[in-house]
Amino acid sequence: MNWNELLRLPATMLTILAAVVLLLALVQLLAARQHVHRRRHLAASGHVLLMLVLLALGLLAGGLAASLRGYRFLSEEMPVVQIDARILTPQRWALILSWPDGATRQVTLAGDDFQVDAIVLKWKLPAVLAGFPPLYRLDRISGRYDNAQQEMTAQRTVVDFSQAGQGDLLNLRKQLPSWLPEVDTLFGSGVFLPLVDGGHYSVSLMRSGALVARPDEATQQRIGQPLGG
Missing domain, CATH: 1.20.58 (Methane Monooxygenase Hydroxylase; Chain G, domain 1)
Structure with missing residues (x-):
């Protein structure tokens, strides 16, 4: 239980x-x-x-x-996006993104990890206790290098979702004015995980407004293996 x-x-x-x-x-x-x-x-x-x-x-x-x-x-979570990864060349990946409404999109990233960023609107405590979930707009997904020096010099890949038009994405600043009394704060939340060939990942939003990313069991085992293992 x-x-x-x-x-x-x-x-x-x-x-x-x-x-x-x-x-x-x-x-x-x-x-x-x-x-x-x-x-x-x-x-x-x-x-x-x-x-x-x-x-x-x-x-x-x-x-x-x-x-x-x-x-x-x-403590409950809302699904944000499912990610399936396939390696193209070393440090270059094809990702298939699947949203809760059934929409999908394929993107290409460079790096060792993927990073998902979202803009989150968090309600004040009375609204939270009444059951109002935080609202979010998926902002971008980008590639991330493990080596900081490489992060500064290597190719950067960023996919912008601010105009993606997905049914589950919200333009928070336009739809909810800043004077709305029960709005607590509007902030950014991000999460990243290592990419592996054939990896499957789930990104969710907690009621606290924090993004969480989890690999499935097979992906978790592969993350723990050395490259080529």
């Missing part, structure tokens, strides 16, 4: 508990009204006091459930 499943159980129980406690608070309110109509003010006061206690407990349980729900969202 993963952490999301573990968190989901107490969140559900707390939600049910909050509903039951708030229902009992409503019962106490109705009882207090009946005692007021019968001029039993002392008994009515007791029911009102109990109602307030139950109301506070219900709100507390509901708040805890919402908090747990929010933390579960923070």
Whole structure:
């Protein structure tokens, strides 16, 4: 059982508990009204006091459930792009990019690694706890050399996606003005991994706004092998 499943159980129980406690608070309110109509003010006061206690407990349980729900969202991920790599010549690669909407594109990169960069819009905490996911626009994919000296002198390859027009890409600056109250920040997020021939990689966006890249099991094994192994 993963952490999301573990968190989901107490969140559900707390939600049910909050509903039951708030229902009992409503019962106490109705009882207090009946005692007021019968001029039993002392008994009515007791029911009102109990109602307030139950109301506070219900709100507390509901708040805890919402908090747990929010933390579960923070650990979930949204798929951004799948990458399949094929070597052309040493340090030159053909990549097939596949987006969640089914669109694909083939690009050529030079280097030892691929690097994916995105622009991410992150919401403020109330919106995050309410379940609003971060929004992103895939900005570019580029080749990266392991050797810093080679990075400064060798051929650089960058594929710009700012005008790619993919259905899952958002022009955040135009669509969401800076004064939108629940927007926390707009920032860049990037991730890179070594390229291997026949490699398959998944790039995802966490609810925190961080990009993560993972090779599949076979690719991970090949990354750990020496070149030509």
